[in-house]
Amino acid sequence: MNLGSLIDGHPDDAISxxxxxxxxxxxxxxxxVAAMRGALRDSGVTPGDRVALLxxxxxxxxxxxxxxxxxxxxxxxxNPTSPAPExxxxxxxxxxxxxxxxxxxxxxxxxxxxxxxxxxTLVVTTDGSSIAGGSNIDALLNHPPVDIVDVSPNTPAxxxxxxxxxxxxxxxxxxxxxLATNIEQVDEVESITKSDVFYGVLPLFHxxxxxxxxxxxxxxxxxxxxxxxxDPATAVExxxxxxxxxxxxxxxxxxxxxxxxxxSADAFGGVRxxxxxxxxxxxAIADHLNRRxxxxxxxxxxxxxxxxxxxxxxxxxxxxxxxxxxxPGVNVRLVxxxxxxxxxxxxxxxxxxxxxxxxxxxxxPQATSRALTTDGWLxxxxxxxxxxxxxxxxxDRAKDLIIVSGFNVYPAEVESVIAQHPHxxxxxxxxxxxxxxxxxxRAYVVTRDGVHLDEDALVDFCRSRLARYKCxxxxxxxxQIPKNVSGKVxxxxxx
Numbered sequence: 001m002n003l004g005s006l007i008d009g010h011p012d013d014a015i016s017x018x019x020x021x022x023x024x025x026x027x028x029x030x031x032x033v034a035a036m037r038g039a040l041r042d043s044g045v046t047p048g049d050r051v052a053l054l055x056x057x058x059x060x061x062x063x064x065x066x067x068x069x070x071x072x073x074x075x076x077x078x079n080p081t082s083p084a085p086e087x088x089x090x091x092x093x094x095x096x097x098x099x100x101x102x103x104x105x106x107x108x109x110x111x112x113x114x115x116x117x118x119x120x121t122l123v124v125t126t127d128g129s130s131i132a133g134g135s136n137i138d139a140l141l142n143h144p145p146v147d148i149v150d151v152s153p154n155t156p157a158x159x160x161x162x163x164x165x166x167x168x169x170x171x172x173x174x175x176x177x178x179l180a181t182n183i184e185q186v187d188e189v190e191s192i193t194k195s196d197v198f199y200g201v202l203p204l205f206h207x208x209x210x211x212x213x214x215x216x217x218x219x220x221x222x223x224x225x226x227x228x229x230x231d232p233a234t235a236v237e238x239x240x241x242x243x244x245x246x247x248x249x250x251x252x253x254x255x256x257x258x259x260x261x262x263x264s265a266d267a268f269g270g271v272r273x274x275x276x277x278x279x280x281x282x283x284a285i286a287d288h289l290n291r292r293x294x295x296x297x298x299x300x301x302x303x304x305x306x307x308x309x310x311x312x313x314x315x316x317x318x319x320x321x322x323x324x325x326x327x328p329g330v331n332v333r334l335v336x337x338x339x340x341x342x343x344x345x346x347x348x349x350x351x352x353x354x355x356x357x358x359x360x361x362x363x364x365p366q367a368t369s370r371a372l373t374t375d376g377w378l379x380x381x382x383x384x385x386x387x388x389x390x391x392x393x394x395x396d397r398a399k400d401l402i403i404v405s406g407f408n409v410y411p412a413e414v415e416s417v418i419a420q421h422p423h424x425x426x427x428x429x430x431x432x433x434x435x436x437x438x439x440x441x442r443a444y445v446v447t448r449d450g451v452h453l454d455e456d457a458l459v460d461f462c463r464s465r466l467a468r469y470k471c472x473x474x475x476x477x478x479x480q481i482p483k484n485v486s487g488k489v490x491x492x493x494x495x
Contacts, residue, residue: 001150001151001153001176001177001180002069002070002072002148002149002150002151002176003069003157003176003179003180003215004033004066004067004069004070004071004148005070005148006066006180006183006215006218006219007026007029007030007033007066007218007219008030009221010026010194010221011026011027011221012025012026012027013025013026013027014026014194014221014223015223016028016029016218016223016224017029017059017062017223017224017225017226018223018224018225018226018242019057019058019059019226020058020059020226020228022059024059026221029059029062029063029066031145032059032063032141033063033066033067033070034067034145034146034147034148035140035141035142035143035144035145036063036064036066036067036137036140036141036143037067037070037071037145037146037147037148038143038144038145038146039067039140039141039143040067040068040071040073040098040122041071041146042143043098043121043122044097044121044122045068045071045073045097045098045122046071046072046073046097047071047072047073047149047151047155048072048073048074048156049073049074049096049097049098049119050073050074050075050076050094050095050096050097050119050159051064051068051073051074051075051076051096051097051098051099051100052076052078052091052094052096052098052099052100053065053068053075053076053077053078053099053100053205054078054079054080054087054099054100054101054102054105054108054109055080055100055101055102055105055126055204055205056080056102056104056203056204056228056229057200057201057203057204057209057226057227057228058102058126058226058228059226060100060102060126060137061077061100061204062204062214062218062224062226063137063141064100064124064137065077065204065210065214069157069158069176070148070149071146071148071149072149072151072155073097074094074156074157074158074159075157075158075159076090076094076096076158076159076160076161076171077158077160077204077205077206077210078090078091078105078161078205079203079205079467080101080102080104080105080108080205081104081105081108081467081468082105082108082466082467083108083111083463083464083465083466083467084107084108084109084110084111084112085464085465085466086465086466086467087105087108087109087112088111088112088113088116090161090171091112091116091117092116092117093170093171093362093363094159094171094362095116095117095118095119095120096117096119096120097119097120097121097122098120098121098122098123098124099120099122099123099124100124100125100126100137101123101124101125101126101131101134102125102126102127103125103126103127106125106131109131110131122135123135124136124137124140125137151176152176153175153176153177153180154175154176154177154359155175155176156173156174156175156359157174157175157176157178157179158174158179158210159171159172159173159174159362160172160174160207160210160304162207162303162304162305162408170361170362170364170367171361171362172304172305172358172360172361172362173358173359173360173361173362174207174304174307174358175358175359177355178307178355178356178357178358178359179211179215179307179356181307181329181354181355181356182211182215182306182307182308182309182327182356183211183215183216183219185309185327185328185329185330185354185356186212186216186309186312186327187216187219187220188327188328189312189314189315189327189328190216190273190312190314190315192216192217192220192222192246193220193221193222194220194221194222195222195245196217196220196222196223196245196246196272197222197223197224197225197242197243197244197245197246198213198217198222198223198224198225198244198245198246198247198248199225199227199235199238199239199242199244199246199247199248199249200213200214200217200224200225200226200227201227201229201230201235201249201253202248202249202250202278202406206278206406206407207302207304207307207308208248208250208277208278208302208308208406211307211308212248212275212277212308212309213248217246222246225238225242225244230253230256232253232256232257232260233260235253235257236257236260236263236267236268239267239268239270239271240267240270243270244270244271245270245271245272245273246271246272246273246275247268247271247273247274247275248275248276248277249275249276250276250277250278250279250405250406250438251276251278251279251280251281251282251285251405251406251438252405252406252436252437252438254274254276254281254285254286254289254297255282255285255435255436256436257289258285258288258289258292263292263293265292265293265294266293267293268293268295271295273298273314274289274295274296274297274298275297275298275299275300275312275314276297276298276299276300277299277300277301277302277308277309277406278403278405278406278407279403279405279406279438279439280299280394280438281297281299281320282438283320283321286299286320286321287320290318290320296318298312298313298314298318298324299312299313299321299322299323299324300312300313300314300323300324301323301324301350301382301392301394303380304358305357305358305371305378305380306330306352306354306356306357306358306378307356307357307358309327309330309356310326310327310330310332310350310352311323311324311325311326311327311330311332311392312324312325312327313325313391316391319391321393322387322391322392322393323384323391323392323393323394324391324392325390325391325392326392329354329355329356330352330353330354330356331352331353331354332350332351332352332392333348333350333351333352333377334346334347334348334349334350334351334384334385334386335348335349335351336348336349339373344386344387344388345385345386345387345388346385347383347384347385347395347396348383348384348385349379349380349381349382349383349384350380350382350383350384350392350394351373351377351378351379351380352377352378352380353376353377353378357372357376357378358378360372381401382394382396383395383396400412400430400431400491401431402429402430402431402439402441403431403438403439404431404434404437404438404439404440404441404469404470405437405438405469406438407467407469407470409431409441409469409470411428411429411430411431411491413466413470414429414441414443414462414466414470414471414472415427415428415429415443417461417462417465417466418443418445418458418461418462418472420465421453421458421461422448423447423448423451423453424445424446424447424448424453424458425446425447425448426445426446426481427443427444427445427446428443428444428481428489428491428494429441429442429443429444429472430442430444430491430494430495431495432474432495434473437469440473440474441470441471441472441473442472442473442474442475442476442494443458443472443474443475443476444475444476444478444481444494445458445475445476445477445478446477446478446479446480446481447477453477455474455475455477458472458475459471459472459473459475482494
């Protein structure tokens with residue numbers, strides 16, 4: 001098998017992608033992927049090698065991704081807008097043989113210490129480049145093609161960076177079987193057809209965009225309209241003009257649509273399936289969209305380590321607030337602190353098993369053992385409750401994870417960066433509610449010897465080292481951090 005074959009078997013003249021207004025047929029996409037496979041192979045990329053993808057939502061990302069996994073190599077999607085220090089730490093973990101870089105990532109790439117990437121032999125750029133020695137991708141797409149490589153189902157296909165169930169970001173190892181299984185599980189419920197057109201604004205360096213949008217759509221011969229950045233007004237126009245039928249998004253996208261009084265009642269008349277995931281969708285927004293547009297936004301639940309979808313409310317009665325029922329082949333338990341199943345109506349931590357569940361974190365056996373039980377159950381850290389009809393509802397998180405516009409932010413990572421500032425003595429980071437992004441990051445800081453620090457300067461300090469969504473939107477300077485008698489920080493009191 002090879003997940004890269006998901007584009008095979010569809011009519012040559014059917015449209016697979018629309019990127020920057022330019023359509024690409026399945027026939028052209030297969031030819032470009034085969035050429036890119038040849039270029040990567042002849043540049044020394046072999047099965048098991050890593051290829052870093054620092055690209056936004058573009059045809060180049062899709063071609064590079066499918067070519068990489070088609071060779072039996074491992075794709076490593078990274079946020080192209082991340083600052084150099086963040087990219088450097090991630091690249092050092094995976095040590096890529098090749099990197100595909102779009103213009104937005106060039107500045108950060110140029111600031112990365114390349115000595116930490118001992119295996120790097122090929123740098124591919126997608127546009128006019130300031131990167132010395134970079135090969136232009138359009139030239140590579142004229143390379144002689146090579147065939148796809150057959151691999152074992154348990155061969156890693158993707159290293160996807162995530163905060164995991166605890167701690168700093170780490171690379172989740174997702175196999176060809178994990179990803180292909182979840183595509184099949186989703187399709188069994190959502191019944192995607194070759195007539196569907198997906199709105200592809202979810203970032204492809206995020207597992208929701210990579211496997212739910214691109215993976216599910218292309219495997220069924222549907223079309224994906226790739227969108228580089230979200231603008232609510234332009235989005236509504238694109239959805240209508242392109243005949244979009246499936247709109248997956250994070251709650252922040254649906255909140256933006258709900259706050260557009262100028263939209264007509266039939267603005268989403270052609271949409272047959274509206275999906276929300278990555279974070280909880282406020283019930284007030286779901287109700288508003290339904291009343292105003294007749295649009296039922298179906299929530300689901302997933303996480304990177306499950307490739308990602310665990311539950312969906314598609315195909316069931318629409319109940320705002322419910323994240324639905326487990327997909328076929330996905331097992332879900334709610335357990336107490338002793339690992340015992342709770343009764344219906346009682347809360348418990350969500351545990352997940354199935355062929356879609358990952359094999360662990362790259363080179364991190366301790367984190368893997370914390371996330372996976374010895375018999376293969378994934379401990380999600382999320383607290384849920386199930387009703388008499390089997391519908392799951394999330395009620396809390398067992399850990400300190402903050403979710404900003406669907407992206408995971410762990411306080412420990414942000415705290416470690418802020419603590420590097422020479423005038424910071426102590427820092428604690430918490431999440432606070434936000435009407436547009438679900439949550440936002442807030443930092444409480446104690447300075448050294450009462451030194452005055454400027455809030456904006458400290459936020460800029462973070463932005464030079466972290467992706468923007470991880471940076472605090474508010475910094476509060478305090479005399480002390482609340483702690484209990486044993487010295488543990490009382491995060492709840494700060495929230």
